[in-house]
Amino acid sequence: MRDRRWFLGSTLGAGTALALPGRAALVAPSRNEFAGAQKGVAGALRYLIWMPAPAERPASGWPLMIFLHGSGECGRDLVRVTWNGPPKHAVAGRQFPFVLVAPQIDEGSVWRSAAIEALRADLVRRLPIDADRVALTGLSLGGHGTWNYAVDHPQRLAAIAPVCGAGNPRRAARLAALPIWAFHGARDDVVPLAGDRAMVQAVRAAGGRVKFTVYPEVGHNAWDPAYADPALYDWLLAQRRGRPARD
Secondary structure, X not given: OXXXXXXXXXXXXXXXXXXXXXXXEEEOOOOOOOOOOEXXXXXXXXXXXXXXXXXXXXXXXXXXXXXXXXXXXXXXXXHHHHOOHHHHHHHOOOOOOOEEEEEEOOOOOOOOHHHHHHHHHHHHHHOOEEEEEEEEEXXXXXXXXXXXXXXXXXXXXOEEEEEOOOOOHHHHHHHOOOOEEEEEEOOOOOOOHHHHHHHHHHHHHOOOOEEEEEEOOOOOOOHHHHHHOHHHHHHHHHXXXXXXXXX
16 A cells, blocks of 8 residues: 555645645646646745655665756746656656656746755655755756755765756865766857866866766757766766765
8 A cells, every 4th residue: 555645646636735744735736747746845946746656765765866957947837847857757757766856946047055955955854865865966057056056065965967067166176075977068059068077177176086978969958868868867876975976
């Protein structure tokens, strides 16, 4: 029998609220637009969340992946966060062995570390999540947000995977102990490859280990090949907070 306290998939009826510890509740959408996801809110961020089946739950809790969308998915319609990245695959029916959370920001906004940290803390407090297995990834604007949050809160994460993003190389030494796998298209004319490359070089100069995949014939859309690669998810799941990167 499914544990309905924690299973947030299609077993809930349309418009059903699921009470969880803490002030927020997750609400099933009124139509089948999110393919089993629930809607939630934490602080300044609204989000979609996909949960694994209870039978898959590790004793220490599930890993958590937070996905930060790009500028094209900003707005007030949560359907947009399912257009790309891991949410796109979840909507298509892929079953991930981790909790997947996709927050959304408004048009004209940028990802702010304080809001992401409030979301992470809220999820870890209310759900059976392993705080030592929290990964952050994002594309384009979300790639920038991934780098920036990691620099601000490196001790909170097990790993990051920024895609076609950029950061501040002068602060990159803070990431020397954090497992990182960055992705970029060599022909990107929206977010130049130089931004990710500078971050990777700065982290390596500080003694960090970084995996860096550059797709020679790809432009800005490095996210399709990156998030379609099962090796990325296997790598993220292998990482633990406070431990050296595992290949």
